[in-house]
Amino acid sequence: xxxxxxxxxxxxxxxxxxxxxxxxxxxxxxxxxxxxxxxxxxxxxxxxxxxxxxxxxxxxxxxxxxxxxxxxxxxxxxxxxxxxxxxxxxxxxxxxxxxxxxxxxxxxx
Numbered sequence: 001x002x003x004x005x006x007x008x009x010x011x012x013x014x015x016x017x018x019x020x021x022x023x024x025x026x027x028x029x030x031x032x033x034x035x036x037x038x039x040x041x042x043x044x045x046x047x048x049x050x051x052x053x054x055x056x057x058x059x060x061x062x063x064x065x066x067x068x069x070x071x072x073x074x075x076x077x078x079x080x081x082x083x084x085x086x087x088x089x090x091x092x093x094x095x096x097x098x099x100x101x102x103x104x105x106x107x108x109x
Contacts, residue, residue, distance in 0.1 A: 017043065021083035042093070045081075057082040 009031045017026035024043040031038050048054055060080070065075030 021080070055085055069108065 009029050011027055012030050013026075015026055015027035017024040018092075022045055024045050027042040028043070029040045029042065031040075057079075059079055062073060062075035064070040065077075066079065067071040069076055
């Protein structure tokens with residue numbers, strides 16, 4: 001029995017992304033998921049060195065922690081700690097629409 005092929009991941013946008021934590025490069029990606037498109041964002045700081053594994057954090061959006069700073073979860077604090085390191089961050093946005101447009105918007109600045 002053969003495995004079904006993995007969905008094709010497509011880079012839809014890329015831009016410089018200055019933050020209070022440093023200068024990142026932001027990438028927007030899309031991949032088919034059934035009848036819908038899943039979106040993801042990658043923030044990259046610095047350059048990769050061959051033979052040295054990069055520090056990576058996978059962050060799922062947390063509306064209450066990331067946006068509203070809830071004291072009942074530490075999602076935002078964990079993200080802020082990760083942003084102070086030289087690493088790449090993959091943020092899965094699930095069904096949130098507009099990730100590619102948000103990344104493309106960063107090119108204007």
